[in-house]
Amino acid sequence: MRWRLGAALALGLVVAAPAHAAPAKPTAPAKPTAPAKPTAPAKPTASGFPAHDPVREVTLFGKVRPGDAPAVATATTRGTWSADGGRLLPVFAAPPAEQLWFPKGPPAHLGDGLVRARVELGAGADLSILLRQRYQGDPPSVLSGYGLSLEGDVVRFHRWDRGMVLPMGPEAKLPVKAGKSPRGSVEIVVVMVGPQLLANVYDGDTLEHLVSASVHDTTYAFGCVGVRVGPAHDPKAAITLLSAMDAAKHAATTHRRTKGPLYGVTPPSDRTPFGNTRYAWIPAAATKRLPKELRGAVIPRTGVGADERAVMFLDTVGYERLRRSAVDVLAVDSNVPWSAFDAPFRRRATEAPARRGRGFVLDDSYKDPALVEQLLRAYHERYPAITRLVEVGRTHQGRTIWGLVISDAAADADEPAVLFNGAHHGSELLSIEYVLDAIDTLLGEYHRDPQVTAWVDGLEIWCVPLVNVDGNHMFVHESRFAIRKNAFDGDLDGVADPFEGVDLNRNYPFGWGEEGSSEQPMHKWYRGPAPGSEPETRAMMALADAERFAAVLSFHTYGTDVYSSYVVPTKRDTKPDVAKSIGQHIAAAAPEQPNARSYAVRKGPYPVAGSDQDWYLHEHGTTAFVVEGSHHNPEPEVRNAAVAATRPLWRALLERVHRGPWIGGHVRDAAGKPVEASVMVAEIQTFEGERWTTRPRDGRFDRAVAKPGKYTLVVQAKGRPAFERAVTVGTRRVDVDIVLPAG
Ligand SMILES: [Zn+2]
Incomplete structure (x- = not known):
């Protein structure tokens, strides 16, 4: 293909006519994307297809959806055009000639967009x-501007x-598959910004990207949109949509600048981000x-409402195709x-x-x-003799953090305490199940399984x-974007923003603020404004201060x-x-998990600062682990x-605390009253100023040891x-009652 530049120059004012060396080669229909498996919700691939924007984009000709009434702008034309049923066709007089169609009016005249x-x-x-074109006369002649041919x-x-x-x-070529029928349709989208022009061509059915072309040219900044057809055009080949978006106009009207926490500018709609995915409900x-x-x-889907509304998980292309189909979209959200x-x-x-x-x-x-x-x-209610239901604390929104204590003894028993907690991160639903399973097992097997008893x-x-x-609550009932944080309305604007809130497992005081947390309120690892600033964190800390847990598992x-402090x-x-x-020891006790892996002890997946398990160990000498299921x-x-x-x-873990090897005991005075004293094990060196003290209510302490051996308790009140006090630990737990000499 060569342009007859010489001919165009010779004619002076005639618009250029491309010559055809060969007829268009047949092109292959786009390969349909494989349907996602019905069971797995569908991970749409990201796509940059510029979805039709019904707010900013003005249809000059044709229609987007099958049911739409076709738009036909008044136009200045050269040649004869038929605009029937949303199909703009050149009607060639014999011999075929160059024909032009220029819609009138403001949206057809644009610079950037x-x-x-x-x-x-x-x-x-x-x-x-045709883009940014100026022409003379009616019918138009003497073109100046750009075109994507x-x-x-x-x-x-x-x-x-x-x-x-x-x-x-350079030329770009539409992909052609040998032996296949010609492509049915293409969608051409040209983006113009200053001297930059970028054209993308997509398959008209699948919206799959085919080719791109881009140029840089400083000659023409503003002008008309239009269509030119040449003599080699198939008379049946039609334009079914021509639209324009004036970017300059919409930049002024839709980008309202409001003050907000992100870089001083928050778009008004940033609370319902779509990203590349859409959930679309249809009948x-x-x-x-x-x-x-x-x-x-x-x-x-099954269950309530499933027979009325179906939901689809789509990428931008899939959603655009759905929107252009004859199916009604009832709602769309991500x-x-x-x-x-x-x-x-x-x-x-x-x-x-x-x-059950x-x-x-x-x-x-x-x-x-x-x-x-x-x-x-x-x-x-089923096990009142061996359980207590305790309000551990309240959240920002006033919900109760519930604890169930399982013990044969009354409140505040003089027994080693162990804690299992779940869902410091609200979306980690399986972590809740681990703790509920412990409850069900311990209560159900009491007086049946001798270990449990x-x-x-x-x-x-x-x-x-x-x-x-x-x-x-926010994750389950409001937003899947609420991943791990505590849903606190940080900017106090009364709107539940799923990206707000504090990561409770970055809010504990030990190591707070170090690498492995963020000071940015919208960050997923936001550590909160101060160590232990959150009511949930404080509730768990107060519980630990009262109970001095021997061991903790945070699921x-x-x-x-198994992350170890x-x-x-x-x-x-x-x-x-x-x-x-x-x-x-506890990791080895568990069999292979359903993902064919076994629990392994690590120091965390990446730096983590302000976690509960570090605080438990540093503050109270508690043997604490995060268990990642x-x-x-x-x-x-x-x-x-x-x-x-x-x-x-x-x-x-329960067996280890209960049976040992382990050192426990009390520190009391001569009168038998509990004494608040630090109880350290001389053979276990500490480097972070640890000072592990006795439980206030009964003087109890619990100190883990790695293995049997001779140990020395250093008690200071x-x-x-x-x-x-020297202690010899065998394979069993050793309890030592220490009576402090008078001071
Ligand atoms: Zn977590």
């Missing part, structure tokens, strides 16, 4: 989408200078009418709550806890705060399945890891690293397998001389 044209190719196109399978920019025409930039009955390739994007897709949860949420065996049905769905509370109450009789086992109550998802990189571990030894909110069968496969891990 977007121009979109959809072309049915027929047997081949010979046309240009589609000639057979060649795409290229040209510049007209008072009728003379120059090719610009359930309409799924049959979906384009074939879109059917795989329907997410299978800021959907977890519950929208968890039919078992929605069923379960309307029912009271159901008894010696406990309650736990495996039928994930839980929200209401279900957790109902279950804890139900267990307490011994633990319940000998220990105080605290279970707090849901620490981050507000964050969990999270996911990783199949200290995870904040700047802090030195105890020597020997007792926490690591015990972590290895094998999956994040998996299907029910996997959930059940994960819970069962993690049971031996927490059982191993205010106003009294330091006191040492």
Whole structure:
């Protein structure tokens, strides 16, 4: 293909005519995207297709959706045009000649912005989408401006200078598949910014990107949109959409600058981010009418409302294709709550806890705060003699953080205390299940399983399945973007923003503010304005201050890891690293998890600062671990397998605290009154100013040791001389009652 530049120059004012060396080669229809598997919700791929914007984009000709009334702008034309049923066609007089179509009016005259044209190719196109053109006369002549030409399978920019025409930039070719019928249609989108012109050509059916062309030219800044067809154009090849978006105009009217926390500018709509994905609800009955390739994007749903509305998980291209289909879109959002897709949860949420065996049905769905509370109450009512239901604290939004204490003894028993907690991160639903499973096992097996009986009789086992109550509520009921934080309305504007809130597991005071947390309120690791600033954190700290837990498991998802303190990189571990030894012991007790991996002890996946387990160890000498389960909110069968496969891990910890090797005991004065004293083990070196003191209410202490051996307790109480006690630890727990000499 060569442009007849000489001819154009010779004619002087005639618009250029491309010559055709060969007819357009047949092009292949676009490969349809493979439908997503119906079970797995569909991970749409990101795509940059510029979706038609009904607010900013003005249709000059044609229509976007099949049901739309076609627009036909008044136009200045050269030649004869037919505009029938939303198809703009050149009607060639014999012999075929160059024809022009220029819509009138402001949206057709623009400098910076977007121009979109959809072309049915027929047997081949010979046309240009004209950009920033000035012309003279009616019919128009003597063009000056730019054009994006589609000639057979060649795409290229040209510049007209008072009728003379120059090719610009390299040719791009539409992909052609041998032996396939011609492509049905293409959609051309040209973006113009100052001297930069960029054209993308997409398959008109699949909206798949085909080719791009770009040029830089400073000659023409402003002008008309139009269409030119040449003599080689198939008379049946039609324009079905021509639209324009004046970017300069919309920059002024829609980008309202308001003050906000991000760089001083927050777009007004940033609370419902779409990103590259869309959830689109359509009438359930309409799924049959979906384009074939879109059917795989329907997410299978059952339960309430599933027979009325179907939901599709789409990328930008899929959504645009849906929007252009004959199917009504009832609603579109990406800021959907977890519950929208968890039919078992929605069923379960309307029912009271159901008894099963010696406990309650736990495996039928994930839980929200209401279900957790109902279950804890139900267990307490069923086992009043060995449980206490305790309000551990309240959240920002006034919800209760519930704890269930399992012990044969009355309140404040003089027994070693152990804590299992879940969901410091509200979206980690499986972490709640691990704790509920511990409750169900301990209560159901009491007086049946001798180990369980011994633990319940000998220990105080605290279970707090849901620490981050507000964050969990927001994730389940308001926004899937609420991942881990506590949903605190940080800018106090009264709007629940899923990106606000504090990461409670970055808010504990030890190591607070160091690498592995963020000071940015919108960051997923936002550590809060001050150490222990959050009511949830403070509630858990107050509980630990009162109980002086011997051991703690904080369940999270996911990783199949046991994180052992200290995870904040700047802090030195105890020597020997007792926490690591015990972590290895409990990890080894668990079998392979349902992801075919086994629990392994690590110092965290990346730097973490301000976590609960570090604080527990540093503050009270508690042997504390984060347990990252094998999956994040998996299907029910996997959930059940994960819970069962993690049971031996927490059982191993209870057994270790209860049976040893371990050192426990009390520090009292001669009158038998508890004394607040620090009790350190001389053979366990510490480097971070640790000072582990006795439990105020009974003088109890619990000190883990890595292995049997001879140890020395160093006891120090205010106003009294330091006191040492040698202890020989075998395979069993050793309890030492220390009576401090008078000061
Ligand atoms: Zn977590």
